[in-house]
Amino acid sequence: MPYLTDMFHDQNQTRPDPTEPPAPRPVGAFDPTALTDRLNARIVGQRNAVDAVVRAVSLASVGANDPTRPLANVLLAGPTGVGKTELVRQVAAELRSGPDDMCRIDMNALAQEHYAASFSGAPPGYAGSKESFTLFDRGAVEGDPYTPGIVLFDEVEKADTTVLRALLQILDHGELRLANGQQTISFRNSYVFLTSNLGSAELAARLRTPWARLAHRPGRAERRWGGETVVRRAIERFFDPEFFNRLDETVVMNGFDDRTAREVTGLEIDVVTRRLARRSVSVDVGLDVVALLCAQGFDPAYGARGLRRTVRAVLTDPISAAVLEHRPMGTEPLALTTRVVNGRVRVTCM
Structure with missing residues (x-):
């Protein structure tokens, strides 16, 4: 058994000196400040959306996320052309090999019920069921132990309700069981992003009024027109509560000012x-x-x-x-x- 003096000596040796600078981060460590700066440099005027994305990556990097769900489920909503899809592309550029290294599902192509088979594969007895054909790129979805997957469901409100119901199991359990019942795609190592233009038509109508253009001031336009309220109400009207409650975060991106x-x-x-x-x-x-x-x-x-x-x-x-x-x-x-x-x-x- 060591002497008490030896124990105190060991403790003093391992206690950091507050006057010395902190030790450098190990190579490859996640730096939320650096990620925030890089995303803000590429996606201007959207600090709230960038903060939400960095927050999701930070939680996953320290293992604070639910291991039975995707790393994060983030809905990006707001007017058209403000950078929703581009933000996800830049996240893919930061976390993977490039801005196009992700699995992007254009929900416009799933606007009819019979296209749901391309989402979860053909059911037993139909052509292609044994091959388990699906829209998902497994490599971009599942990633690897060192690289997370990035999945983007673009303009999610355009999909048929059958597809949205299939999407629930991804958001809730982090897995998609194909219709043939033989294979499963795991989303538990993926950041799942959804984009929506809900409320854009009403916002566009408001922005075209003369008083709205006169009131267009940097940083004040969204609050004056109630743009975020319009979008959130449109989202809550469209999505069922069980879908809305499976989202970790809903971000309304800002409209452009001068x-x-x-x-x-x-x-x-x-x-x-x-x-x-x-x-x-x-x-x-x-x-x-x-x-x-x-x-x-x-x-x-x-x-x-x-x-x-x-x-x-x-x-x-x-x-x-x-x-x-x-x-x-x-x-x-x-x-x-x-x-x-x-x-x-x-x-x-x-």
Whole structure:
């Protein structure tokens, strides 16, 4: 038996010194702050949705989730074009090999009852029952001991009620037993995301009223129009209570305001300039061009999709014409600058 002095000595040796910096995290450890920063840099104006996703990953990383259910069941709702699907893609890029490394089920394709067989497989006696054909990619769903699965049910409200009932066993038990009764797909190592546009039509109608446009101020529009209340009421009216109660979290994503529109426009411009930089074409885009793109392309009812169309038509098209004019062939470096002249983007060679 050790002496008491030896015991106290051992305790003092293992007690951390509060004046010293903490030990570095082991390689591969989950860092919620870093994940939050990276997602916020790619999905602008949606801090509440990013926080919900990081919270779900944090709970699963420490083993605080229910082992008999998926790692998380998160419903992302809100207006169209605000980044619901893109957020899930960025989560897949962080947790797996890339933004498309996930199992995405387009629920629009399951809008009729007889398509439910593609969800859970053909029942016994029907063609394909022995082969257990299903829409799910097992590798992307089940993952492995080091990599979780990512599953996205896109626009879940478009699916037939038969499909939604089959979805209940996934959300509740983390498993999908195929209709032939011979195989089971496990979702217990998966983050299950669902997206919904419920309430978008009513929100779009509100956003098109004159008083709504006048009241459109950064960070205040959603509260003034009651956008979150509209979406949550639409969700509660559509989904049965047993479905709604199986969700770990329901997040209503914010509609775009003027500040968010400018940030998204900057990101879209950055995508274009980086693509051209790979072809040795550098483009200087001025603030007047950014303002023009926001003025012509921003519509709160359509979110980022309208901006992308405008960037393509107003900015990318004259840039491509300038590249073909000044460098029809070859790969020598080319520097271009853009400015607004008479309401249009003019591109010149520097």
